[in-house]
Amino acid sequence: MLRNLSDRQVAAFDSSQWEQSRVERWMRIDDIQAVLSPYMLDNPAARLLDLGGGTGRFSDLLLTAYESCSAVVADASELLLSRNQPHPRKTVLYVEASRLTETFGPRSLDVIFVHRLLHHLVGDSYAESLASIQAVLCQCAILLKPHGRLSVIENIWNGRFTDGLAGRLLYCATSSRLLAPVTGRLGANTAGTGICYLSDRAMKRMLGDAGFRVHTQQTLGGFRLPWYIRYPTLLKDARSVHYWCEIAQRLPPC
Numbered sequence: 001m002l003r004n005l006s007d008r009q010v011a012a013f014d015s016s017q018w019e020q021s022r023v024e025r026w027m028r029i030d031d032i033q034a035v036l037s038p039y040m041l042d043n044p045a046a047r048l049l050d051l052g053g054g055t056g057r058f059s060d061l062l063l064t065a066y067e068s069c070s071a072v073v074a075d076a077s078e079l080l081l082s083r084n085q086p087h088p089r090k091t092v093l094y095v096e097a098s099r100l101t102e103t104f105g106p107r108s109l110d111v112i113f114v115h116r117l118l119h120h121l122v123g124d125s126y127a128e129s130l131a132s133i134q135a136v137l138c139q140c141a142i143l144l145k146p147h148g149r150l151s152v153i154e155n156i157w158n159g160r161f162t163d164g165l166a167g168r169l170l171y172c173a174t175s176s177r178l179l180a181p182v183t184g185r186l187g188a189n190t191a192g193t194g195i196c197y198l199s200d201r202a203m204k205r206m207l208g209d210a211g212f213r214v215h216t217q218q219t220l221g222g223f224r225l226p227w228y229i230r231y232p233t234l235l236k237d238a239r240s241v242h243y244w245c246e247i248a249q250r251l252p253p254c
């Protein structure tokens, strides 16, 4: 069972009040277009899904840049979805990421964007959270056409001694309801709910297990976190990474 964020927590993700140039900087639209545009040249009428697309600002940029494509903004927050600007080629849908295949047909989408969503798919344990992330990636593989692409942006946490330990310790701290007053004060918007950042190695392993191959990997930026977060979590480095993936093999539905 996924732990969903409250309206107060998701409201922090609303970029709809930002000016266009700030949205583009945050979304790193130039980096993403460097890999997306060659694909869109071959597939101008592509059907795009922005999973966890919230207020739809990223889809709005895509609809402006690619004039024949259509986009679905899917999210589990009614609040953020209600802040979407209407567009004739945009559909706004309430979708729980874990139930994607109930909404979309197999092989029906050209590109799925899963930007800064996976780390929110947390359950009541770390293992359950990893299983939720894996299940969503597997569903994405089912929904994509054979030549389709998956675009994942994630906050990657690489640990100092063991690559996955930093993300695991962060999950333990942020998912604890007892520690929520402390983690909240240290800046965790997800205090009491939990956050599941993966290491680069774990992210690639999970993509591979869902049948994807990373075609291009871009580091969109690094985070310099304060010592009181780095030391207790044994964090080596934290960065925002874009994984542009193609389907390597069709695996049986997982």
Ligand SMILES: C[S@@+](CC[C@H](N)C(=O)[O-])C[C@H]1O[C@@H](n2cnc3c(N)ncnc32)[C@H](O)[C@@H]1O
Binding pocket: 002, 005, 010, 013, 051, 052, 053, 054, 055, 074, 075, 076, 077, 080, 095, 096, 097, 098, 114, 115, 116, 117, 120, 121
């Ligand atoms: C950090 S925001 C990212 C928004 C946008 N994709 C971006 O890159 O700026 C995470 C988004 O995922 C949505 N979300 C969280 N859990 C979800 C779930 N289980 N199913 C669908 N959407 C979810 C939130 O409502 C929010 O819009």
